[in-house]
Amino acid sequence: MPDSPALEVRGLVKRYGGRAVVDELDLVALPGRVTAVLGPNGAGKTTTIECCEGLRTPDEGQVRVLGLDPRTQARELRPRVGVMLQDGGLPTGIRAADMLDHVARMYADPRDVGELSERLGLGSFARTTVRRLSGGQRQRLALAAAVVGRPDVVFLDEPSAGMDPQARLAVWELVRELRAEGVAVLLTTHLMDEAEDLADHVVVVDQGRVVAEGSVADLLTSADDRTLHLQAPAGLALAPLRAALGDAFTVTEAAPGSYAVAGPVDPAAVAAVAARLAQDGVLVSRLSVGRSTLEDVFLDLTGRDLR
C-alpha cells in the first residue's frame, strides 16, 4: 500500500508542569511526500517530532511510525528512520569523516559515503573534529548521518538553519531526491521559502495545535478574508473604487502600480472592481486572488506579535 501513512499521530498531548505544549495534535506524513511543520517559537514542533522519534513519551495519544510504536519498537524502527536533531546531537570528539563512516557501517545498505560527502560539501572539513565545526557544517554532517542508511522516514528539525545559500540549495536538492525515492520527509522550518519550495503538505502549528494544513496552494487560497491583487498604472485615484466596494474592504497601492483589495473577496467583489476600473478606462494588466505569500498566511494564522 504505497499510500498508507509513514507517520500517523493522533490526539498527541505532551505536558510540562501541567501545561500542554502539544495539545490534541494530529499529523500524517505519506511516503514520497515532504511534510513541513511550521509554527512560531515554542509552538511544540520539536516536542512533536521528538515524540515521533521515540525521544519523548507522550502523555496522551498515539504515534505510529511505519506502523510501529517508536517507544516500544525502537529496535525495529532504527534502521528505517533517519533523524536530524535541532542541536545536531552528534558526538563531539570524533572527526567528521570518521563519524559518517561509523554511522554508515551500522546499516546493511548504506549510501555511498564519498558521493554523499561531496554533494553536501563535507570534504573541506572531513578531518576536523565535530566540536570544532561551524554551526552550518555541523548541520550538514547531521543531515548526511540522517540519510546515509537509506531510511524510509526522515525527520529533519530545521535542516537548513544556519546554512549558507549554497549549502541550503544542496540540502533542498537532497530532500527532493529523497522524496523521488519514496521517502517520507517530515521537516520543521522557519523559512517560508523552504516550505514553499519543498513541501507537498504544510501543517501550521500554534500553541500545540494544528491551526491550518494543506498544500501551499490550498493555504494561499483557503482563507475567508482574501486579498485581490492587481497591477494597473501607478497613481490611480482610489476613492471611486473604495466607494464602489464599501466599508468591508480596504484598497491600497502597496507599491507603484501594485494594488491590494483586502476583505471578503468573492466573485461579485472581483466583478465590481473590474467594472469600476473599466468605467474609468483603466487597463488592468494582472489580477489574482489569494494571499501572495506563505508568510502572509502564516502571520495571519499565528499573529504578528512576538510572544
Ligand SMILES: Nc1ncnc2c1ncn2[C@@H]1O[C@H](COP(=O)(O)OP(=O)(O)OP(=O)(O)O)[C@@H](O)[C@H]1O
Ligand atoms: N523538557 C521540557 N521541560 C519544560 N518545558 C519544555 C520542555 N521541552 C519543551 N518545553 C516547552 O515546550 C514548548 C514547546 O517547545 P518546542 O521546543 O517543542 O517548540 P518549537 O515549536 O520546536 O519551537 P522553536 O521554533 O523555537 O524550535 C516551549 O514552551 C518549551 O519551553
